Amino acid sequence: MASDQIRQMVNFILQEAHEKANEIRVKTEHDFNLEKQTLVHEAKLSIQEEFAKKEKDRDIQERIARSAEVGECKVKKMRMRDDLLNQLLADAATKLGVVARGQNYPHLLQKLIVQGLIKIEENTVIIYCRIDDKPVVAKVMADAIAEYVEIMERESGIKLTPNVSLNTDASKELPDSTHGGVVLTSCAGKIVCDNTMAARLELVYQELLPSIRAILFPEE
Numbered sequence: 001m002a003s004d005q006i007r008q009m010v011n012f013i014l015q016e017a018h019e020k021a022n023e024i025r026v027k028t029e030h031d032f033n034l035e036k037q038t039l040v041h042e043a044k045l046s047i048q049e050e051f052a053k054k055e056k057d058r059d060i061q062e063r064i065a066r067s068a069e070v071g072e073c074k075v076k077k078m079r080m081r082d083d084l085l086n087q088l089l090a091d092a093a094t095k096l097g098v099v100a101r102g103q104n105y106p107h108l109l110q111k112l113i114v115q116g117l118i119k120i121e122e123n124t125v126i127i128y129c130r131i132d133d134k135p136v137v138a139k140v141m142a143d144a145i146a147e148y149v150e151i152m153e154r155e156s157g158i159k160l161t162p163n164v165s166l167n168t169d170a171s172k173e174l175p176d177s178t179h180g181g182v183v184l185t186s187c188a189g190k191i192v193c194d195n196t197m198a199a200r201l202e203l204v205y206q207e208l209l210p211s212i213r214a215i216l217f218p219e220e
Contacts, residue, residue, distance in 0.1 A: 081217060088212070089205055093179055096197045100180035106136050112182050113137070113144035116193040117162065118151065122186035124163045129182045131173045137182065138166055 099105060109129075117125060129137045145164050153159045167173070174183060174196065181196035205212075 084216065085209075085212070089201070092201055092205070093198065096179035096201060100133075100197065105180070106140050109133065109136055109180075109182065110140040110144045110147070112195045113141065113184070114148045114151070116182060116184035116195045117144070117148040117164070119195075120184050120186055120191055120193045122191060123160065125184050125186050126165055126167055127182050127184055128167045128172060128174055130176060130178065130180065131170075133180060133182075134166065134173075141166065 099108070113127065116127075127137060127141070141164065145162060148162065149160050174181075178196035178198045179201070181198070181200065183196060184193040185191060
């Protein structure tokens with residue numbers, strides 16, 4: 001009788017142990033599956049985030065590349081336009097040589113001297129020119145001074161006696177790049193009036209540059 005009770009107790013204990021073990025196994029599997037799903041979900045999110053980041057980085061790099069390409073095209077376009085304008089200016093400067101060789105050049109030099117004297121507004125003036133122009137300048141100086149005196153007397157009622165001389169320093173002759181014309185100085189070179197052909201061309205060029213651009217580059 002006692003052995004039967006003991007056997008029943010053992011069987012009950014074993015039954016309880018099996019049930020508890022099964023319960024633990026089921027719970028363990030459930031927790032494992034839940035953890036696995038969580039890890040898989042987190043891995044997917046991580047992969048998606050990494051992919052989105054790479055896509056964003058690639059998009060940024062493409063935008064940077066496009067922006068750089070557009071900027072390079074703009075710079076190239078501006079450089080080509082500047083080259084065209086500079087060539088236009090150079091061609092115009094070349095044609096000034098024709099003017100300097102023309103029969104009206106002495107008259108032009110006289111007018112440039114008169115204009116320079118009016119602009120400089122000083123009594124003692126030195127005239128500089130190219131070495132090739134010296135004979136012509138020397139020839140027209142007297143007439144230029146007389147015309148200047150007449151203009152000033154007519155406009156102000158004062159008869160001036162300007163002291164105008166031609167430069168004698170060979171090292172200070174104007175270069176051929178001036179394309180002719182004269183430079184007048186006074187007060188030991190502190191006052192300068194550049195009336196060379198190159199200076200006049202640059203002045204006209206800057207004044208007409210907006211119109212030139214509108215003609216050459218209407219799309220602007």
